[in-house]
Amino acid sequence: MSPSSLGATPRRRHLTDIAWRAIAGLSAVAVAGTLLLILGYIVREGIGALSLSFITNTPRPIGIPDGGVGNGIIGTIIIIGIAALMAFPVGALVGIYLGVYGHGRTAASMRFLSDVLASVPSIAIGLFAYTLLVQPFHHFSAFSASFAFAVLMMPLVIRTTEGALRLLPAALRESAVALGASDYQVTARCLLVAARPGIITGLILALARVTGETAPLLFTAFGSQFWEFNPSNPMAELSLQIFTYAISPYREWHQQAWAGALLLILAVCALGILARVAFRQRATVET
Amino acid sequence: MASRAAQTSRLLSARHARLYLPGLGLIAFAVGSTHPARAATQITGAGSTFDYPLFSKAFYVYGQSHRDVAVNYQSIGSGGGIQQFTAGTVDFGASDVPMNAEELARAHFDVLQIPVTLGGAGIAYNLPGVAKGLKFTRELVADIYLGKVKKWNDPAIAALNPGVKLPNMPITVVHRSDGSGTTYIFTDFLSHVSPEWKEKVGTAKSVQWPAPSSVGGKGNEGVAGLVRQTPGAIGYVELAYLLQNEMTYGQIQNRSGQYVYPTIDTIRAAAATKPDVSSTNFSIVDAEGAESYPISGYSWVLLREQPRDPARGALVKAVMTWLVSKGQDLAASVDYVPLPANVQETALKTINEMKVS
Numbered sequence: 001m002s003p004s005s006l007g008a009t010p011r012r013r014h015l016t017d018i019a020w021r022a023i024a025g026l027s028a029v030a031v032a033g034t035l036l037l038i039l040g041y042i043v044r045e046g047i048g049a050l051s052l053s054f055i056t057n058t059p060r061p062i063g064i065p066d067g068g069v070g071n072g073i074i075g076t077i078i079i080i081g082i083a084a085l086m087a088f089p090v091g092a093l094v095g096i097y098l099g100v101y102g103h104g105r106t107a108a109s110m111r112f113l114s115d116v117l118a119s120v121p122s123i124a125i126g127l128f129a130y131t132l133l134v135q136p137f138h139h140f141s142a143f144s145a146s147f148a149f150a151v152l153m154m155p156l157v158i159r160t161t162e163g164a165l166r167l168l169p170a171a172l173r174e175s176a177v178a179l180g181a182s183d184y185q186v187t188a189r190c191l192l193v194a195a196r197p198g199i200i201t202g203l204i205l206a207l208a209r210v211t212g213e214t215a216p217l218l219f220t221a222f223g224s225q226f227w228e229f230n231p232s233n234p235m236a237e238l239s240l241q242i243f244t245y246a247i248s249p250y251r252e253w254h255q256q257a258w259a260g261a262l263l264l265i266l267a268v269c270a271l272g273i274l275a276r277v278a279f280r281q282r283a284t285v286e287t
Numbered sequence: 288m289a290s291r292a293a294q295t296s297r298l299l300s301a302r303h304a305r306l307y308l309p310g311l312g313l314i315a316f317a318v319g320s321t322h323p324a325r326a327a328t329q330i331t332g333a334g335s336t337f338d339y340p341l342f343s344k345a346f347y348v349y350g351q352s353h354r355d356v357a358v359n360y361q362s363i364g365s366g367g368g369i370q371q372f373t374a375g376t377v378d379f380g381a382s383d384v385p386m387n388a389e390e391l392a393r394a395h396f397d398v399l400q401i402p403v404t405l406g407g408a409g410i411a412y413n414l415p416g417v418a419k420g421l422k423f424t425r426e427l428v429a430d431i432y433l434g435k436v437k438k439w440n441d442p443a444i445a446a447l448n449p450g451v452k453l454p455n456m457p458i459t460v461v462h463r464s465d466g467s468g469t470t471y472i473f474t475d476f477l478s479h480v481s482p483e484w485k486e487k488v489g490t491a492k493s494v495q496w497p498a499p500s501s502v503g504g505k506g507n508e509g510v511a512g513l514v515r516q517t518p519g520a521i522g523y524v525e526l527a528y529l530l531q532n533e534m535t536y537g538q539i540q541n542r543s544g545q546y547v548y549p550t551i552d553t554i555r556a557a558a559a560t561k562p563d564v565s566s567t568n569f570s571i572v573d574a575e576g577a578e579s580y581p582i583s584g585y586s587w588v589l590l591r592e593q594p595r596d597p598a599r600g601a602l603v604k605a606v607m608t609w610l611v612s613k614g615q616d617l618a619a620s621v622d623y624v625p626l627p628a629n630v631q632e633t634a635l636k637t638i639n640e641m642k643v644s
Contacts, residue, residue, distance in 0.1 A: 061344035062621050138375045138595075140331065219371075222331070223361045225343070234331060234359055244362055247506050248340055249531040249622075 039265065046262030049255040055263075059225050059241060062250050069260050071227050072238040076267075079142050079221055080210060082231060083149035088203055091154045095161025095199070100187050102162075111162075118155035125151050126216025134220060142228070142235035145221035152213065153206040160202020164195040200278040208271040212264050214239040238264055330603055332360040334368020334381030336506065337468060337525060338586050341404055341623045342381070345614045349606060356602050365468050366492070372398075372589045378603050380589035383468020384492060385566035397592035399641060400566035401634045402585040403610060405624035407554040408473050408523040409536040409582075411514050414439060414454060421537040422447040422546050425573065425581060428539065429481035431521060432460055433488075434498030439519060454519075457500060461513045461522030464503030466492040472584035473523045476572040480581075523582070526554065527622040543577045553580035554624045562629035593642045600643040607638050 057068030094114070098107055125148050133144035168191060176190040192199075217223070222234035223241065238260055245257035327350075332342070339362035346358035363371070365382035372380025373394045385400045410423060427443055430436045436443055440453040463470045471492045478485040488494050496503075502517075504510040507528045514522040514534065526549050529536050538546040547553045556578035557571050558564075564571070564585060573581045588607060594600025611634040615625040626634065 059343075061347045062340055063344070064347065134376055135374055140376060218363055218367075222333070222359075224359050225347070226329070226357055226359065233329065234361075244339065247336060247362075247508050249507065249525070249528040250340065251531065 042258060042262050042265055045255070046258035046260075049259035050262060054256070054259055058227060059236075062252060067256060069236075069238055069241050069256070069263070071224065071236040072241040072260070073263070075142065075221065075224070075228065075236040076211065076238045078229065078231060079145045079217075079235065079237060080149060080207060082143065082146035083153060083210065084203070084207060086146065086150035087153035087157055087206065091157025091206075092161050092199065092203075094154075095158045095202075096165065096187065096192070098158065099162040099165025099195075100191060114155040114158045117151070118159070121215075122148075122152055122213050123215035126219055129216065130219040139232075140220065140222035140234040142221050142231040142233065145217050145235070145237070146231065148216040148220055149210045149213065152210050152216070156206040156209055157202055160205065161195075161199050164198025164202065165191055167198065168194050197279050201275045204271050204275040204278060208268050208275070211268050211271065212239050214243050327355050327357040328599065328602055330356060330358045330379075330599065330606065331377045332358065332368075332379040332381060332588075333363050333371045333377045334589075335365045335383050335468065335586055336362040337365075337383055337406055338362070338381045338404065340527065340621045341618060344621050345610055345617050346606070348617060349609055349614065353605075356606065358606055364465075366466055369589065375595070378594070378599060379607070381587065382589060383584070383586045384471045385569055385587045386589060399590040399592050399637050400587045401590065401607065401611060401637045402564055402569075402626060402630055403588045403607075403634070404586050404615075404618060405554050405558050405583060405626065406469070406472070406586055407526045407549045407557075407580050407583040407624070408469050408476075409526060409529040409534075409549040410521060410539060411511065411524045411529060411534045411536045412521045413514050413516075413518055413535070414456070415518055417451060417453065417535070419535045419537075420548075421451065421535075422540070423537045424540045425476075425480035425542075429477050429484050431458055432462075432477060432496070432498055433481070433484060434460070434500065437500070456519040459517050459520040460496070460498040460501045461510050461517070461520050462496050462501055462503055463493070463506070463510055463523075465505050467506075468492065468584070468586065469507065469523065469525050470494070472572060473582060475570055475584070476582045479570075479573040526551075526624070530622045539581055541577070541579050541581045542573050542575055543579075545577045547578065547580050549580050549582070551619055551622070551624045553578055554583045555627055557581070557583040558585070558624070558630060559627040562627070562633060564630055564633060590638070590641060592640060597643045600641060604638060604641045604643055608635065611635060611638065 053066045054068040055073065056070045057066055058071045059069065060067030094110065098110060101107075102110065128151070129144045129148035133147055134140055172194060173186060173191060176186045181190065217237050217240050221237050221240065223244065224234050224236040226236075228235045242257045242260040242264070245253040245260070248254070339360065342360045346360060350357055360381070365384065368380040368382050369386055369390055371377045373390070381403070383406065386394070386398060391398055410428060412421065414421075421444075424447060427436065427447065430443065437458055439456045439458055445453055471490065474484075474488065474494055475490045477488070478490045488497055502513060504513040504522070507525045510522045511524050511528050511532055511534060514520045514524070524534065524536070528534070529549065536549070538548050540546050556576055557574040557580050560574045560576050560579060561571050566587065569585055571583050571585070574583070588610075590603065590607065591600070594603060611626060611631050615631065618625040
């Protein structure tokens with residue numbers, strides 16, 4: 001196609017170029033600016049209530065100072081930790097199947113099902129966990145929340161594991177086979193090693209995805225004012241505590257809600273950075 | 288090459304397995320083991336968000352002197368409270384409106400409902416240049432919410448408030464978008480004072496709002512926020528929110544013709560006019576008495592008459608007995624209204640019907 005057939009003079013093309021650059025630039029500023037505004041606002045509102053006692057104490061009622069969200073932090077770690085133990089093995093195995101062996105109909109329907117599962121609203125999954133694990137036992141539990149989170153994380157783990165494996169050059173697999181490696185050796189010793197950074201990134205992103213979920217927790221983890229380490233009991237969770245404080249009438253609690261949100265954002269940011277670092281390992285493995 | 292890859296793989300997997308998998312679990316258990324296990328029995332309750340600040344204070348104080356019991360109350364909303372109580376997942380429920388006959392039929396056990404605290408809705412407004420204390424008759428509130436009085440400088444408002452410079456501004460009517468006990472009390476009040484409201488709209492936790500300028504906010508905080516952001520807005524907001532958030536709110540004329548502010552005392556006065564309150568006859572809106580604030584109502588705790596586990600039931604009974612008697616002294620510290628003495632007696636009598644070993 002000759003330049004003239006585009007119907008534009010160099011001058012006009014130059015102007016169009018400038019205009020689109022400006023639009024793209026503004027969009028980038030809008031996205032980054034929104035994030036910075038949110039972060040800045042949360043830091044401004046939350047930093048005042050942030051202190052050591054806020055991280056190490058349990059919630060206190062209005063008028064009693066030094067309340068904290070320590071039990072919520074521990075609860076979040078326990079709930080998400082158990083969820084990860086449930087979701088990772090299953091999700092990674094399904095992802096390996098899809099990424100290495102999955103070519104037929106079964107794999108296609110599997111992919112479809114996992115995508116559908118990924119789009120189910122989290123509150124619906126929370127109610128599912130409630131019906132399955134809370135109602136029959138007449139008892140709220142952290143475990144039921146972990147189960148709901150595991151269901152939320154699974155499709156993410158599946159798709160990222162699959163994606164990481166598919167990104168590998170075919171030559172890697174071919175050369176392993178050519179050297180006489182068995183199917184198991186090819187997958188476990190060669191492909192998985194090369195894809196590990198991508199898989200780990202997926203796992204971390206799945207963790208970040210459920211950190212800060214509130215809806216599925218209302219009817220599963222339930223929340224608690226006390227230290228609780230037994231997953232079969234109701235347990236505090238950071239985002240639940242933020243929700244409770246945010247809808248209260250008291251400024252003191254509003255501030256604690258902001259501080260809690262700040263902690264949550266820091267945790268998610270840390271996970272994001274961890275994911276980047278894990279992904280960067282990939283380059284070193286490949287070279 | 289294959290052997291080197293395998294070596295790296297073994298090395299890497301060993302390192303990562305150590306790092307990632309048991310890490311989370313270890314943290315959890317390490318922290319867990321440093322705290323001794325609580326010997327206290329945990330009682331769970333769920334429901335009304337309105338009750339939460341009071342309950343959190345009361346159960347905290349109770350726990351200080353009763354180490355054997357820990358009450359875990361979560362505010363999931365009155366509707367959710369009734370649901371969870373009915374499903375048997377909590378030891379007690381809390382609701383701003385007692386369970387009705389239909390809801391009681393759905394529970395497969397006998398229910399005791401006791402009044403635990405009082406609430407009242409204030410009429411908050413946002414009028415540039417107009418301070419707190421605008422006067423409203425009962426009929427005027429109804430007409431505004433019916434959409435019949437549309438402007439702030441309407442003669443009906445001006446006549447009640449001589450000397451106040453009312454702006455020529457349209458009235459934006461704010462209501463709760465979620466099902467709420469405050470809405471129930473407010474619409475109950477409107478139904479009592481306006482036959483038109485009773486016929487067209489009625490009393491419920493959520494209704495079809497007739498005024499064309501209506502906007503809905505979720506929760507007390509949602510209504511309060513909308514009123515604060517919208518010049519010309521009027522909305523009904525729970526007392527604790529009014530006081531804590533320094534909103535401007537009006538005086539409402541009561542049945543005896545007096546203009547009264549919503550305060551702990553005026554709401555309590557309204558409640559005292561009806562000592563024999565029960566879950567089937569509980570309305571105290573538009574109460575008699577010169578001191579009575581007309582938009583007031585009770586909040587309720589739901590209990591099983593025959594707890595599944597009698598030992599836990601005994602603990603629940605003790606907690607509730609304390610809550611409606613000594614616990615009431617804490618109410619004022621969080622801007623809540625304590626039960627009048629005669630209603631405390633009624634509540635205690637009902638709690639005593641609990642059948643525990």
